[in-house]
Amino acid sequence: MKVKFTVQDPCQIVRKSYGDPIAEDLRFVVKSVVGEENFVDMAPNRSNNYCCGGGGGFLQSGHYEERRLYGRLKDEQIKATGADYCIAGCHNCHAQIHDLSEHYKGHYGVVHLWTLLCLSLGILGPNEREYLKDDLKDVRVFHPESAM
Amino acid sequence: MSADVIKIGGKASRFLDKVKGILPDNGNLDLCLTCGMCSSGCPATGLAGLDPRKFLRMAVLGLDDEILKTKWAWMCTMCQRCIYVCPMKIDIPQLIFNVRNAWPRAERPKGILGSCDFALKTEGCSAMGATSEDFDFVVNDVLEEYQEAQPEFKDMQAPIDKQGAEFFLNQNSREPVTEPDEMVPLWKILHLAGVSWTYGSKGWGGENYCLFLADNDGWKHIVQTATDQTHQLGCRTYLNTE
Known part of the structure; x- marks a missing residue:
C-alpha cells in the first residue's frame, strides 16, 4: 500500500526516563507492525528528539499561538519525512501533533500505537478507527457489521 | 555602549x-x-x-x-x-x-489550574473531573458492547480493583469522557497477551496537571493516591500510559 509512517519519541519515556534503548524497542514494534520499508525516522530523533510542544501543560496553558509556534519545528520535521502518519505513543504528543497537522495543513494522520498494533493483528473494528485516514479506514475491518 | x-x-x-x-x-x-x-x-x-x-x-x-x-x-x-x-x-x-x-497559585494558567483542581476533587484523580462511578459505568458499558459485537473477545475483561493483578493500568480521562471506543484496542492487546491487569477505582487518572502547575502538594497527592491503590490491590507494577 506504500503508506509511510514516522514515530514521535515521547520526551517523557525516552529522554527523561529510559533513554535510547526504549527508543529502539519502540522502533522494533513499529517496524514489525508497518514493515521496515514503510518506516522513516525524523531527524534528530531518539534522546535527541525535539519536544512537540504538547508537554509540560502547554496544551492547557492558554498560550495557543506560542504553542503552535513551538510546534512548528516538529511539524517541519514530520513533513520532511514525507510520512503519511506520525505515530504518537503519548496522549499529549497525540493531541498536539494532531493540532499541528491541521493548523499547518500537513494533513498527515496522527495515530496511537495501539491502533496500528490491532490493525496489523486484524482485530481493529470499525468503531476504533477515529484516527485512521481514508487510506486505512477500510483496510482489514474486524466485524464490519458492528459499525455504528 | x-x-x-x-x-x-x-x-x-x-x-x-x-x-x-x-x-x-x-x-x-x-x-x-x-x-x-x-x-x-x-x-x-x-x-x-x-x-x-x-x-x-x-x-x-x-x-x-x-x-x-x-x-x-x-x-x-x-x-x-x-x-x-x-x-x-x-x-x-x-x-x-x-x-x-x-x-501565586491563583495567577497560574487557568487551564492547568482547573485540570489540577478537578483531579484533586475526584477520587480517581481525573483532570477532566470524571467520577469513578461514571468511569466504572463507561468501562463496563463499552466492554459488554464489544464482548457481544466481537465474539472472539467474549472473554475479554477490563477489571476495576481486581485484587492481585500483576499490572495497575492508568487511563487518560480523554478516552472514557470523549472517545470511549479508543480504550478498546489496548484492552484487546492485553487480552491476547494474557496479561493480568486492572484499573483502580482510586487514582485511575493517567494525567497529572498538578505536576505541570508546580503544585507540589497536589502532585504528591495524585501520585500517592495511585500508588496507595496499587499497593492496596497487591499489583506488582504500575503501568503508566502517559
Missing part, C-alpha cells in the same frame, strides 16, 4: 539558590559556558523574546522580578533537551519548575 546598563543589586537570587541546592554531582550553575547549545536546539527559543540561555543568565544575575514578569516559564515544556545537549548538564527545567512554583 548601551545607554541602559543593568544594575545588579547585592541580593542573592531566590531561583538560583533553590536550583543550586538540588544540583546533582556537585554541579554548579556558574559553570554555564554560555555556549548556546541549549538555545539553538530549543523549540521555545524566541517565544516571549526569551530562550534557555537568556533565562538562565537572568537567574544568575538575580533578575528574579523580571523572571516573574514573563510567561516564558509556561512556554517551556521542561522536555530536558537543553540538559541533554549541555556540556555542563545544567538543569534549566528545574529552574523553570521553581519559577512556576513561585507564581
